[in-house]
Amino acid sequence: MTTRTATTFPPPIPEARRWLDGVTFPPERPLINLSQAAPVDPPPPALRAAMAEAMERPEAHLYGAVLGNASLRQALAETWSQHYGGAVDAARIAITQGCNQAFAAVLTALTTEGDEVILPLPWYFNHKMWLDMSGVTAVPLATGADLIPDADAAEALVTPRTRAIALVSPNNPGGVEYPPETLRAFFDLARKHGLKLILDETYRDFHSMNGAPHDLLRAPGWDETLIQLYSFSKAYRLTGHRVGAIVACPALLAEVEKFMDTVAICAPQIGQIAAEWGLRHLGPWVAEQRQEILSRRAAVAEHFPKLAAKGWTLLGLGAYFAYVEHPFAEPAATLAPKIVREAGVLLLPGSMFYPKGDATGERQFRVAFANADSAGIATMTERLAALDWPLAAPGGGK
Structure with a gap:
């Protein structure tokens, strides 16, 4: 018997958090968590x-x-x-x-x-x-x-x-x-x-x-x-x-x-x-928060050329998110835990946002930048640009 819950997949955010198990992040290179679109700061005083x-x-x-x-x-x-x-x-x-x-x-x-x-x-x-x-x-x-x-x-x-x-x-x-x-x-x-x-x-x-x-x-x-x-x-x-x-x-x-x-x-x-x-x-406080998020959006656009030079593509940008295509041969679901270990960056693979079997998402990542300031966004692009892995063949194949 298949139950109602068994008809669907496990929740992606807890799965991504498990990639952090057993990984240590030195003080000089802390984790940049870009996995969840939820503010971590408390409400204003x-x-x-x-x-x-x-x-x-x-x-x-x-x-x-x-x-x-x-x-x-x-x-x-x-x-x-x-x-x-x-x-x-x-x-x-x-x-x-x-x-x-x-x-x-x-x-x-x-x-x-x-x-x-x-x-x-x-x-x-x-x-x-x-x-x-x-x-x-x-x-x-x-x-x-x-x-x-x-x-x-x-x-x-x-x-x-x-x-x-x-x-x-x-x-x-x-x-x-x-x-x-x-x-x-x-x-x-x-x-x-x-x-x-x-x-x-x-x-x-x-x-x-x-x-x-x-x-x-x-x-x-x-x-x-x-x-x-x-x-x-x-x-x-x-x-x-x-x-x-x-x-x-x-x-x-x-x-x-x-x-x-x-x-x-x-x-x-x-x-x-x-x-x-x-x-x-x-109202005025929310307007200030909006301007801060828009400044982070601008920071992504400003620093993305470092990644574009390495073959990344910016597909979408706005609100809390950037959506990007990576240049590597391996699929995003395999790369995401590796990026945690080797770059100290937590992203969600695009495969979490596509039907099972659709290879489109394996070329993509979601970047949730709501909790990363402009400096953190710059660091993120530097770390990802430094990854030196086998590239996909033209057209997306290995």
Whole structure:
């Protein structure tokens, strides 16, 4: 018998951490950990103080509303309406235990076993894992050298079992920001075929574009097609407090409520209180964090020529990520532990973001630079450029 969990692969981040077992990193050459897209610094002092004060409120230790605290839903609706220039009210907001749970809740509400969801490649591995465990087929949508998916190519993959198209922008793992016209084309495609467009905007706060990255919420009846997912973890450093959100039509959220009540009952109260406080008070601080991430993005672009001279290619860059192609003969899954041992750099191989058997990912690595400053990024490029291993033959073969 194959269980639900046995249908999918082991989680990649714990696997990558095991590559550190038994490896020592001297003080003069410490590990540069570029494996996970989660801030390691704590929330800012003012937010920590607000969270400490919240601990004294009796209601902070009780179950809350299944779809989230009313005041947080209202605050996010106001923020969303202002940012996107569209009308969003609290009835179209649900609060979840992180954005991964938001995806799981939405897909449970939309699909049943044997259904299909289109995912562009490289895909976010947790999205693929949830679809596997749900008995839903993840239909891979190949992308070109720019990693931008094409709506016409996606339309060729639509079948009677297709229920949704799931996009992540800014993209994880590719880093690329999908242009507004790309997002509009996918919205129109989904609407044409009666599908849902799931748009995961976990990294929205670090988009290089000033203002809204798309105008989809201005479309009449947008919530008949569009479902947006969001995470408070990155903007406010609340990763351990697990607070995410869904923006969708009330009818879908009524189905999500069944999932939430069964799985979690409600998102954590302290996390919700912190998220609301952040929305109402930390706008300037988040803007500063965005500028810091953009400076790290610029540092990757500045120092990448050292790697380009050695045959590396920069495929995508944005938000928390760079996505690169390596020049070596061995596959990325084999090289990743070697890079830890020989260069003191922890990266995720592209094979973690592609279907099993697709050799494309074996040429690639994801670089999560959210916790590496500009100096660390420069050091990373120097260490990788110093690797002297057999090169792949022209065309990618050994």
